[in-house]
Amino acid sequence: MSRLKTITVVNVPFDLGAGRRGAALGPDAILNTGLIPRLTSLGHRVEPIRTVNPQNTTAGNSVNSLSGLLHLAEVAATNRELAHETAAIAASGGFPLVLGGDHSVAIGTISGLAQVHRKLGVIWFDAHSDLNTAETTPSGNIHGMSLSALLGKGHDLLTGLGGPSPKLRPEHVVLIGVRDLDPGEKALIAAEGIRCFTMHDIDRLGMAKVMEEALRVAGDRTDGLHISFDIDSVDPYEAPGTGTPVRGGLSYREAHLAMELLAESGLVTSAELVEVNPTLESDNRTAKLAAELICSLLGETIL
Numbered sequence: 001m002s003r004l005k006t007i008t009v010v011n012v013p014f015d016l017g018a019g020r021r022g023a024a025l026g027p028d029a030i031l032n033t034g035l036i037p038r039l040t041s042l043g044h045r046v047e048p049i050r051t052v053n054p055q056n057t058t059a060g061n062s063v064n065s066l067s068g069l070l071h072l073a074e075v076a077a078t079n080r081e082l083a084h085e086t087a088a089i090a091a092s093g094g095f096p097l098v099l100g101g102d103h104s105v106a107i108g109t110i111s112g113l114a115q116v117h118r119k120l121g122v123i124w125f126d127a128h129s130d131l132n133t134a135e136t137t138p139s140g141n142i143h144g145m146s147l148s149a150l151l152g153k154g155h156d157l158l159t160g161l162g163g164p165s166p167k168l169r170p171e172h173v174v175l176i177g178v179r180d181l182d183p184g185e186k187a188l189i190a191a192e193g194i195r196c197f198t199m200h201d202i203d204r205l206g207m208a209k210v211m212e213e214a215l216r217v218a219g220d221r222t223d224g225l226h227i228s229f230d231i232d233s234v235d236p237y238e239a240p241g242t243g244t245p246v247r248g249g250l251s252y253r254e255a256h257l258a259m260e261l262l263a264e265s266g267l268v269t270s271a272e273l274v275e276v277n278p279t280l281e282s283d284n285r286t287a288k289l290a291a292e293l294i295c296s297l298l299g300e301t302i303l
């Protein structure tokens, strides 16, 4: 696959999947750093931006405490629309670049991609694993349930979105940067045999080795490779503007190295960058980091 891509940015200003508001401002903050001209100067063709128009308001809301899932109707409606976008872009051979929004948008992004890539590999960068279900969630926040939904575990409105469930096979999924797991998530990782590179593994092996193995799991014998990047995988010192920060994360260089190695692999077919919350910082530090990481993923190098 060519290193130069036709990229379509899809904005998803939605944050009802998270426990606090603000990530809906992420797409604008990231774009404001000058991301598009930077991508163009790398040689990519950048199509007009698409924006999913979610019902991102709690007025007349659907907080559904019976199902244990907060704002389920809004999350499902937003992701249905998003799935249409990513499916159409991928089907035309383009590179979908989704800007969230909270991490519940991965449900729509990947459900759309799965319509085109029958054996999609996913590398999921996150402090968390987002493998809760209505039964195991400590919060009710759907951004903590997106990966389990894609693996076919959870509410029908989420698992069945945009095509048959499951969207992903556990053997094609890799988690990187993990350091905060709920008990039910640990059980699911073990039961499904999901490859999980925790911060401990990154400390021991180094990021280069971790990426080599991650690419083998998600990049070999798959027909597409998606990068789902939760900015809270990076240490809060570098990425303070996010809703659920956890100490002890990826360093600035570890995060960039991971993106550079993915670019070198030539295997990546789509990406999303989520959980940037500009209301939690004053200097746009986290949005700038997000834009930089996207550029590294899409071929920017130091030399």
Ligand SMILES: NC(=[NH2+])NCCC[C@H](N)C(=O)O
Pocket: 102, 103, 104, 128, 130, 132, 137, 138, 139, 140, 141, 143, 144, 145, 182, 230, 232, 244, 275
């Ligand atoms: N995408 C995220 N930032 N997820 C955070 C999830 C936190 C916690 N595990 C929960 O389920 O509520």
Ligand SMILES: [Mn+2]
Pocket: 103, 126, 128, 129, 130, 143, 230
């Ligand atoms: Mn996440």
Ligand SMILES: [Mn+2]
Pocket: 126, 127, 128, 230, 232, 233, 244
């Ligand atoms: Mn997270």
